Amino acid sequence: MASIQQTSFTTPNYDYGADIAQIERRRALAQALQQQGMGSLSEQQQGSPPGGFTPHISPFQGAAKLAEIYAGKRQAGKADTQQRELAARTQKELSDVLRRVGLLLHRTAPRTYADESNGDRD
Numbered sequence: 001m002a003s004i005q006q007t008s009f010t011t012p013n014y015d016y017g018a019d020i021a022q023i024e025r026r027r028a029l030a031q032a033l034q035q036q037g038m039g040s041l042s043e044q045q046q047g048s049p050p051g052g053f054t055p056h057i058s059p060f061q062g063a064a065k066l067a068e069i070y071a072g073k074r075q076a077g078k079a080d081t082q083q084r085e086l087a088a089r090t091q092k093e094l095s096d097v098l099r100r101v102g103l104l105l106h107r108t109a110p111r112t113y114a115d116e117s118n119g120d121r122d
Contacts, residue, residue, distance in 0.1 A: 016086065023082050026075055026076075027079045029075050030073070030076035032072070033068050034069055034072035037069035037071075037072060041057050041061055
């Protein structure tokens, strides 16, 4: 009698929750950076000092806004890449599991009388 090999579908290799959570965190960070970069510079200044004098806005503040938008776009791109890699990995692992199940079923399939008699005729 052939021994049946146990295959566990609950091993850590098949737990994608941590990967999905990481991608979601990266997307949230990207969105927050982009929203912060899109905010106006006047929002950063909490109010005008007494007398209505508005302080000068530095060009570096504008550059910082652009850097926030750029960082947000990069994080979004990394999240997209991670999601594609995770999808490819899950597809490969699913294919491997199905292949192993197919091999297991093929090895443990019951033999019929016709299968045994064909082997004797050679």
